[in-house]
Amino acid sequence: MVFEKSLEQIAPDTSQAIDQERERQESTLGMIASENHVSKAVLEAQGSVLTNKYAEGYPGNRYYGGCQHVDTVEDQAIQRAKELFGAEHVNVQPHSGTQANMGVYFSVLNPGDKILSLSLSHGGHLSHGHNVNFSGQLYEVEQYEVDPDTGYIDYDDLADHANQFDPDIIVSGSSAYPREFEYNRIAETAKEVNAYHLADIAHVTGLVAADVHKSPVGHAEFITGSTHKTIRAGRGGIIMCQEEYADDIDSAIFPGSQGGPLMHNVAGKAAGFGEAQTDHFVEYAEQVVSNAKVLADVFNDLGLSLVSGGTDKHLMLVDLRESHPDLTGKEAESILSDVGIIVNKNTVPGETRSPMVTSGIRVGTPSLTTRGFEEKEMEVVGELIIDVLDNPDDEAVHNRVVESVNDLCDEFPIYAGTPLDDST
Template sequence: MPVAHTLEGPLSVDVLGRQDPELAEILLAELARQTTTLQLIAAENFTSPAVLAALGSPLANKYAEGYPGARHHGGCELVDVAERVAVDRAKALFGAEHANVQSHSGSSAVLAAYAALLRPGDTVLAMGLPHGGHLTHGSPANFSGRWFDFVGYGVDPESGLIDHDQVRALARSHRPKAIVCGSISYPRHIDYAAFREVADEVGAYLVADAAHPIGLVAGGAAPSPVPYADVVCATTHKVLRGPRGGMLLCGSELAERVDRAVFPFTQGGAQMHTVAAKAVAFGEAATPAFTAYAHQVVANARALARSLAAEGLLVTTGGTDTHLLTVDPAPLGVDARTARGRLAAAGMVLDTCALPHPDVRGLRLGTAAVTTQGMGETEAARIGALFATAVRDESAGRRVREEVRNLTGRFPPYPGQ
């Protein structure tokens, strides 16, 4: 009789421990790290056990180049069903006419969007990297900066908000083939209608890089780019709380171009275990519980922002509309890299980021993961106080670390594991 399931649970490493104890030890150590420190990286979250189960499923064995009903490999009858479920759930969740769920990452999704709409050498208007743009928005170290002519817009130096007058002026001057709206560290909602208006004026495609806010969109806690953008690029992790991967949403008129840009132009076979895990995440995101979660993520981020501001840190734009915020620790007497080191020693994991000032870096943090753990605004405010204590006083790291350990112990991401 075949063994249907050899693991005790999605986080069990019993089988791996018998086969490869060295790797099992690493996995267990990583689980301990994640569950005893505060995960404040804005791009990270805890997936559900169901998502993890799909990722560790036999679908990982299957080659499936192509699309449902038109694969280049045999034996795809069941993975075709899984992909159709993922596509249908994504379309329903975001109100899109077409969804491609095969992209391996957010960067892969952006590459496919460019491949569908642009040719090498075309001009693209996107947020400049010093103001919060992503590598795929024109970095010279990335394919985007090597293949296309990027022009960067920025934020107002006083308010920290996107300078839409500058966006319009640059669009009129450079006549880009595409305009990209989206950022890795902009804490406010994007005005997609304003970008659509400029794109229409200059005859440009509008690409929304919604990797960060798409989970909030799914939960009704952020405006949707789908009605405005020609193509929406997104990740399926972050606030959406699915597996690490990407997806694209578009209208039916661009569906074939987008699909062909993913396969065969930019990547080969889909990772069917990941596609199935995306389907699980889309199903979870369509529930009232996820809607409540998404709104709590924002409430927690705002509580954290207020706490940090009260402690003397400079919170950019004066707060946040989303799951993330960026802060300058300089008022506490340290630079961002020093602050990140002190916070890491205290059990608080986050990133540095560019701030819209020459040669100034800040700290980027988010509340998606701690909200998944069940923390609320009271805990978010306390995290802000612990954050400031650790940054101000290097000698307080051990004391803060103990309080962090107590806090995470009260809110385990995987109870019972």
């Protein structure tokens, strides 16, 4: 019967595409800062029979019967997150970081209220108020920027901006700002102007959990994050908040902005959060940051310009305009992809090109660290990237880089030796 047939039997083209994607991941160096590789345990949880279960509502208060076991899984994810972050209340149902931000906005803002957030071209995120996103269409938004000379946020300037704009909520957080946020400074400013503080830690959720990055807990009423970047708990989002806002947050997620939670994804979060409680995860998070700093040093030593001059976390933003003025971010992404190094084009402060072209690239270390890369490998990778950027049309250089990439991928497989590897 059809029900018992495999994916390869039912949809061989889809099965083939999945196999090809697994091979692509194994045979390339993934350096997109928002991507990572989850464990076999998380894949198992996310591919489980929990995908069959509707569970509208929250543990112990569902709109459907038969939820006793998914209640257990969601409670596990919540409790582990509370322990990891020291949060008073946790909601693990958001489908993504953007959905988590939507939940916060819906809980305390009305249409037309004011958001102050970091500009997209200076490292911010679409869901912080960009005009193509719901957040920029429902609310009045102004944005702060990094200092053009230092690449750092000027918190005195942010405070002046807040006093002039009088926002209802101030958002800290970014998708491409390479420095830690001074959450305490933003909290002080928010208090001065009677605004809420939302700390979006989507990119650094795992680093905060491992205590290798500053935590906004105690400095923000609301904290949102993604669960598939540095924390390796599968695709999804999370909201943490002070207890007094718990009911409003839960109502804003369900029924306010989502229907039934994706219980297989919640299971992935439970598994990933469990992994994040281990000493091994702390070592991984420390290595992520160390690898990024080494890579930044290589770039600086070999002439690349980095926004703010370096990094405090897992990513760096390369501004190509000084070192490679004729090379766009789009072109850099393409030529690096051709040799098996996967980064993404990215806008930079003072950007003059379109977001689809850009003048920079964003480079991250989580995925390579998960594979087992340490400082010496990052030095090699940094030199390979420079070789390609310096010689965009040199086939001999590109062929040499491809060989080195293949050697690194062979030495540090992702899923080889597991049931996911067809060769076992």
